[in-house]
Amino acid sequence: MLEINNLKSRIGDTEILRGLSLSVNAGEVHAIMGPNGSGKSTLALVIAGHEDYVVTDGEVLYNGKNLLDLEPEERAREGVFLGFQYPVEIPGVNNAYLLKAAVNAKRKHKGLGEVDAFEFLKLAREKMASLGMDPKFLNRGVNEGFSGGEKKRNEILQMAMLEPSLAILDETDSGLDIDALKAVAQGVNSLRGPDRAIVLITHYQRLLDYIEPDFVHVLSEGRIVRSGDKTLALELEEKGYDWVREAASA
Amino acid sequence: MKQVALSINELREAVLRLPDDALTATRKAALANLDEHGLPTVRDEDWKYTDLGTAIDISNRWLATGATTADTSSLGKSIETIMASIDANWLIIANGIVDLTHFTATQGIEVERFSESAAPFVMDRPLADLNAALLHDGLRVHINAATEKPLGLIVIDEASTGAAVSQASVEIMVSPGCDAEIVEYQSSVGEGDHYANSVIALQVGEAALVNYVRIQDRRIGHVQTGRLSVSMGKDSQLKMASFDLGGGLIRNDVDIEIGEPGSVTTFDGLYLAGDGQHIDNHTRVDHRVGPASSTQEYRGILNGRCRCVWNGKAIVHVGADGTDANQANHNLLLSEHAEIDAKPELEIYADDVKCSHGTTVGQLDDTALFYLRTRGLDKRQATQLLTHAFAADLVGRVPVAAAIDKIQSLVEARLADLIQEDAS
Numbered sequence: 001m002l003e004i005n006n007l008k009s010r011i012g013d014t015e016i017l018r019g020l021s022l023s024v025n026a027g028e029v030h031a032i033m034g035p036n037g038s039g040k041s042t043l044a045l046v047i048a049g050h051e052d053y054v055v056t057d058g059e060v061l062y063n064g065k066n067l068l069d070l071e072p073e074e075r076a077r078e079g080v081f082l083g084f085q086y087p088v089e090i091p092g093v094n095n096a097y098l099l100k101a102a103v104n105a106k107r108k109h110k111g112l113g114e115v116d117a118f119e120f121l122k123l124a125r126e127k128m129a130s131l132g133m134d135p136k137f138l139n140r141g142v143n144e145g146f147s148g149g150e151k152k153r154n155e156i157l158q159m160a161m162l163e164p165s166l167a168i169l170d171e172t173d174s175g176l177d178i179d180a181l182k183a184v185a186q187g188v189n190s191l192r193g194p195d196r197a198i199v200l201i202t203h204y205q206r207l208l209d210y211i212e213p214d215f216v217h218v219l220s221e222g223r224i225v226r227s228g229d230k231t232l233a234l235e236l237e238e239k240g241y242d243w244v245r246e247a248a249s250a
Numbered sequence: 251m252k253q254v255a256l257s258i259n260e261l262r263e264a265v266l267r268l269p270d271d272a273l274t275a276t277r278k279a280a281l282a283n284l285d286e287h288g289l290p291t292v293r294d295e296d297w298k299y300t301d302l303g304t305a306i307d308i309s310n311r312w313l314a315t316g317a318t319t320a321d322t323s324s325l326g327k328s329i330e331t332i333m334a335s336i337d338a339n340w341l342i343i344a345n346g347i348v349d350l351t352h353f354t355a356t357q358g359i360e361v362e363r364f365s366e367s368a369a370p371f372v373m374d375r376p377l378a379d380l381n382a383a384l385l386h387d388g389l390r391v392h393i394n395a396a397t398e399k400p401l402g403l404i405v406i407d408e409a410s411t412g413a414a415v416s417q418a419s420v421e422i423m424v425s426p427g428c429d430a431e432i433v434e435y436q437s438s439v440g441e442g443d444h445y446a447n448s449v450i451a452l453q454v455g456e457a458a459l460v461n462y463v464r465i466q467d468r469r470i471g472h473v474q475t476g477r478l479s480v481s482m483g484k485d486s487q488l489k490m491a492s493f494d495l496g497g498g499l500i501r502n503d504v505d506i507e508i509g510e511p512g513s514v515t516t517f518d519g520l521y522l523a524g525d526g527q528h529i530d531n532h533t534r535v536d537h538r539v540g541p542a543s544s545t546q547e548y549r550g551i552l553n554g555r556c557r558c559v560w561n562g563k564a565i566v567h568v569g570a571d572g573t574d575a576n577q578a579n580h581n582l583l584l585s586e587h588a589e590i591d592a593k594p595e596l597e598i599y600a601d602d603v604k605c606s607h608g609t610t611v612g613q614l615d616d617t618a619l620f621y622l623r624t625r626g627l628d629k630r631q632a633t634q635l636l637t638h639a640f641a642a643d644l645v646g647r648v649p650v651a652a653a654i655d656k657i658q659s660l661v662e663a664r665l666a667d668l669i670q671e672d673a674s
Contacts (some may be wrong), residue, residue: 023560048624049623050625071623071628072620072623073623073627073628076623076625077626079625082624084621087621088615088618090621090636090639092639092641092642092643093636093639095633098627098635100633101627101635102627105626162626
């Protein structure tokens with residue numbers, strides 16, 4: 001589904017990704033771990049299409065298509081979803097309105113008509129209940145005045161409504177208490193399926209107690225330096241990132 | 251740069267052609283003032299950003315072609331459309347001619363024509379003098395009790411060909427202890443050039459509570475100058491919101507006089523400007539006694555080649571202790587050719603006061619734009635959502651319920667047009 005080959009990217013004069021390669025198949029859950037500044041968020045933003053990140057080399061193929069040729073909105077409509085590390089507060093833009101506009105943009109792309117307003121609300125309320133979100137958040141400004149945990153739940157709500165093929169969740173666990181973490185993990189797990197791939201970007205192993213990955217990769221200085229199964233995350237937790245850095249430079 | 255002068259001789263002839271009635275003496279006094287002082291130019295501090303040249307040019311062409319008043323019958327449809335969109339009891343001034351046929355006599359509201367009662371007070375301000383000199387007739391309204399529907403005022407003009415000028419003048423007195431809702435709707439149609447000049451005086455009685463909405467939806471290219479003078483009674487309250495959506499050259503002056511203690515004034519303004527528009531909002535609040543508070547928030551969204559001005563003046567006079575004066579002006583510039591002159595002016599001559607002012611000028615938030623695009627919205631949709639959000643606070647605070655839907659749809663439509671004008 002996602003094929004990244006020798007990806008190099010910089011912001012301004014700073015090179016961040018330095019030849020990253022990664023292959024993700026449908027049905028798989030991958031965790032990308034790494035110390036701060038290793039390029040985890042950059043990878044997420046490059047895949048989503050942030051224009052500040054210039055790709056200088058390599059390719060990103062999504063279902064065989066060159067993803068880097070597409071505008072951010074086209075990537076979204078094709079089924080790529082980025083759950084932001086810092087979801088943006090947009091006062092004055094109604095949360096329900098954005099959700100509906102997003103769902104409709106995707107439906108239009110697929111040649112479908114607009115979603116039925118009643119069905120949409122019903123589905124949104126159901127998803128919110130399973131995420132432990134108060135339905136009143138539907139009528140608030142997007143992330144406006146939301147706590148850290150509420151913002152992350154809202155990202156998962158958007159993901160659940162959009163049903164992406166490829167979901168990249170950037171530090172979705174940061175700032176969550178244990179209840180929120182469980183709710184978010186449940187939301188992610190309920191989306192697991194044979195047609196879908198999920199990439200979890202995280203600094204800590206904790207999230208992986210609740211969402212069990214098929215593969216774990218360690219990112220360091222813009223490259224994947226080590227890949228393995230879920231036991232790699234536990235090993236990392238125990239030995240720390242220095243262990244990987246030393247192993248990589250050895 | 252020398253500004254064209256108003257053709258004062260032709261103006262005098264036009265004034266003398268008006269019927270001899272209760273307004274005659276006022277017209278002559280106003281004409282004499284105007285003859286002595288002339289109209290303001292960009293050399294005047296209050297007018298340095300706004301050149302009245304277009305208004306004077308239209309006036310001179312109108313005067314040269316006989317200063318006639320156009321037939322108002324073709325405005326019927328436009329008037330009906332406005333009346334259908336807001337449920338109010340409407341007073342109409344069409345092409346400067348007072349029309350009371352749509353007004354339903356209501357307990358609690360008294361309406362008189364200036365020509366049948368007494369002439370308005372001469373303000374001795376150049377544009378108010380021009381207004382008084384050329385005034386056919388005006389309206390004096392007493393609101394003595396709360397009414398079911400808001401009081402509506404439509405000031406509408408048509409310039410089908412050539413150049414036309416019209417004046418509107420209204421005095422509204424809200425009695426002590428009375429609640430009142432007022433909607434003012436300024437509009438115009440026609441391919442010709444038009445200059446409308448209005449003077450509105452609002453007196454808010456002791457402990458009265460007034461909610462006032464102003465909508466300016468003139469044809470793009472038409473000229474409007476207007477002065478709203480408010481005097482706040484003891485312990486009175488005014489909530490006001492103005493929306494400038496159309497017009498070419500627009501200059502609004504709002505003066506608020508606080509001469510008695512205890513009043514609370516809040517007023518908002520939203521201006522949406524695109525190619526060729528110039529929208530100037532000048533506000534002035536005179537705090538002469540305390541305690542009293544005034545709070546204003548103006549917001550602008552500008553695209554294409556346009557210029558807007560916000561100049562908010564608050565003067566806290568000697569002895570006006572306990573004054574609380576707040577000003578805010580925020581602007582969103584969607585084009586590098588859009589220009590805003592934002593100028594807060596606070597003059598404080600008392601000790602125990604709380605005053606604040608803040609102005610911002612910015613572009614759309616790139617982070618928010620990107621966020622929305624990652625949710626599948628294209629750039630235009632995302633831009634529209636964000637500009638809409640910028641206006642939403644003020645639209646959400648419209649103090650007259652009957653006008654909310656209309657204002658929402660006008661703002662939405664204007665924003666959609668503005669964004670169509672492709673940000674460059």
